[in-house]
Amino acid sequence: MAKELTSRAQDYSQWYNDLVIKGELADYSAVRGCMVIKPYGYALWENMRDVLDRMFKETGHQNAYFPLFVPKSLFEAEEKNAEGFAKECAVVTHYRLIADPKNKGKLMVDPEAKLEEELIVRPTSEAIIWNTYKTWIQSYRDLPILVNQWANVVRWEMRTRLFLRTAEFLWQEGHTAHATAQEAIAETKQMLDVYADFVENWMAVPVIKGVKTANERFAGAEDTFCIEALMQDGKALQAGTSHFLGQNFAKAFDVKFSDQNNKQEYVWATSWGVSTRLIGGLVMTHSDDEGLVLPPRIAPIQVVIVPIYKGEEQKAILDEKVAEIVKSFKAAGIRVKYDNSDHARPGWKFAEYELKGVPIRIAIGARDLENKQVELARRDTKEKSSIAMEGLTQTVETLLVEIQSNLFERAKKYRDEHITKADSWDEFIKILDTDGGFVLAHWDGTAETEDKIKEIAKATIRCIPLDNPLEKGKCILTGNASTQRVLFARAY
């Protein structure tokens, strides 16, 4: 009867799967590697999307939509980008099915309906977008182009995990075009800041901003900036990326503009994205063995009210009283649910909403009505207390803010406690094998060393933090000279 959850200590990835499925964020589907995002999970995504969308618009961006399919000839135009994604592309080769003559009731691909040119299901949209921008841009007056699209993309991953890595996922991808490199770089950094702002202040997930090494760079980018988060099991998660694409795509798609002096120049580009993966990061940052813990600012339900009654008469009285509370909450912009369904008893509801991560639960019964109070339980600390009915809306508003900041502080404390400096190889491995987390260590700056470390330690350079202090040292692997520590971790 109880929805048994695997504990984190037992099996962290099973715990994660249990939460996603039993918390009704998503479900497996009949399609390999593709998930169904359930209404509760989608509501969460909608909240995230709405906030981000507002932030994009506040920074001058507009939404547009480009096709799902990319003709192969366009896809291959930017060589590095194409090469980077080629091995994980779904490809459309035919456009029609016919009845299978050998197999009654079955269909087969019509061999007559082969496409002249294969269509790639977008793993990312630079190609189709830059092919379009070519027709939008003639003059410096057409710049900048600041466009974002909300879309699904497909990457045929070998191994998938709910939200963290699915074959199809939802995301947004910003694609901007600029007259100068400086402006494009400023845009890249601006969007990195937008992401960090969103993830920290709305999702309560602390992140480290940094730049990727050449090895980890987005295929086709000059520079990839990222925000890196740390999960409870000590593994890192790339939470968002913002790329300075230089003139790579402009050259590949021949996108030039006339500047003020009527000189033809290639356009400078950026692209940036975050995906439904953030939901996975959210789960693994805050949740516990009782279920999800959602930050108030993006929780689909911020407050759930559970009535406790004996008999229809009491229920009717509570319904009436709670209707006032709900009205007051809604007027204050609080997302509230009154669960007066009669098929589940209070204890069941308590457990259910804890599993769903609802930040605040209010229980109210005859006893409370008498005392003009309610029982209030917060999900983050599991504390219960009696709260006066008088000024309840204000109390709840304040508490939602407090929970939000508590979640962030708690996650940040954990994260900070799991950033360790390592000065030798043994120390490096020991940290990774025990507590995990981020390890700040010297690296000689070469791709070979980075590869070797990845191979032996299964750890990658997550980023070189922005504003990283310079510090002379020796590479933990090769002992060669190094000018700064970089951030290593095992990652999702």
Added chain:
RNA sequence: CGGGAAGUAGCGCAGUCCGGUAGCGUACCUGGUUUGGGACCAGGUGGUCGCAGGUUCGAAUCCUGUCUUCCCGACCA
């Protein structure tokens, strides 16, 4: 793609070794008692056992093939 596991009622599972016409928990329906941490009693509904062949008087069970999903790795957001 390599290794492992699994497909039987909405969900979670047993039954498969040793063939005899499908069972448990939960959910669901009806009635009643309940309701401050996952209620109880009584009665009920629901499954061509992933799919396709084969062996057999008879297949969830044996054989062959096939599809799908999950987990662990290599790849990646």
